[in-house]
Amino acid sequence: MTLNQSLDLQSSAELTVSVTTARTARAERANSTQEAILRAAERLYAEHGVFAVSNRQVSEAAGQGNNAAVGYHFGTKTDLVRAIEFKHRGPIERLREKMVADLGPAPDMRDWVACLVRPLTDHLAELGNPSWYARFAAQVMTDPAYHSMIVRDALSSPSLVEVINGIGACLPDLPPDVRAERNIMGRNLLMHSCAERERGLAEGAAVPRASWAGAAAGLIDAIVGLWQAPVTEVP
The missing domain is CATH 1.10.10 (Arc Repressor Mutant, subunit A)
Structure with a gap:
């Protein structure tokens, strides 16, 4: 050369x-x-x-x-909102997939509700304090411009759909309109309770439970109770 x-x-x-x-x-x-x-x-x-x-x-x-x-x-701002949601959805989805995979052969209502609650609360615990995701999600869920988009994106998750169907299978006699109503109630209870706890932690205020694991247990109790509550027929 x-x-x-x-x-x-x-x-x-x-x-x-x-x-x-x-x-x-x-x-x-x-x-x-x-x-x-x-x-x-x-x-x-x-x-x-x-x-x-x-x-x-x-x-x-x-x-x-x-x-x-x-x-x-x-x-656009919409693209930015979706990017924030996508950033958090991945870790939450992986936690939920593992929980669903670890379910026993005959999961009950509490098992399915835990698969709904704990992936979010475990993720928030991993974020540390302060965090903003729960409050961000609560704001987006109450904004008419973004609510439908976020719900639609969330329901693209196979594991979340499996959890929702699992909850429904535990209550086969629940009327469809009551089922839809309680699904909305449960979602709001989960997101807004987490947002309030996150705000309290960030501000150094007293919060009802010592840990996110404790908060998850309380939320599971409440959401199971909500789903299993009696149905009052109004003429």
């Missing part, structure tokens, strides 16, 4: 390494920026509601000098 060929190969290799390094650095910066935006948006939406918070406020809270950073990295 001639000296010129050797130098050309060395120069090409160095250029490839340089380009790869630059691309890696850019990707890492982009990931860091996106994560900062997700954290800032989740906190602001949790504290003030989605409608009240602008993309510019999110960009500023994320330390981005460019006010268009949210649009550049995520698109």
Whole structure:
């Protein structure tokens, strides 16, 4: 090999390494920026509601000098809301899948309700204090602009659908309209109770249970009781 060929190969290799390094650095910066935006948006939406918070406020809270950073990295506010939900849905889904897989051969109502409650409370425990996800989810669930989207996305989870069907199978005689009503009640009880506990922990206030595991036990008791409550027929 001639000296010129050797130098050309060395120069090409160095250029490839340089380009790869630059691309890696850019990707890492982009990931860091996106994560900062997700954290800032989740906190602001949790504290003030989605409608009240602008993309510019999110960009500023994320330390981005460019006010268009949210649009550049995520698109619309709806896209950003979905990205926050997706970030948390993965860990919750994995916890639920494991719980469902570990169910015995004849799960009862409490078993199924535990598969509904504990994946969320275990995830919140893993997030530590302060966290904002429960309050974010509660805000989104009460916002007409996002409620249907979040419910639809949640029901794309096979394990969640299996849990809902499992609960229903434990109460075969429950009228369809009562079943739909209690499904909404149970969902609201779960999300808003977790949001209130999360707020109390973040503010250093007294909370009814010492741990998220304890809170889960109380929620399971309450939701099982809700589902099994008598039905009053009104003419």
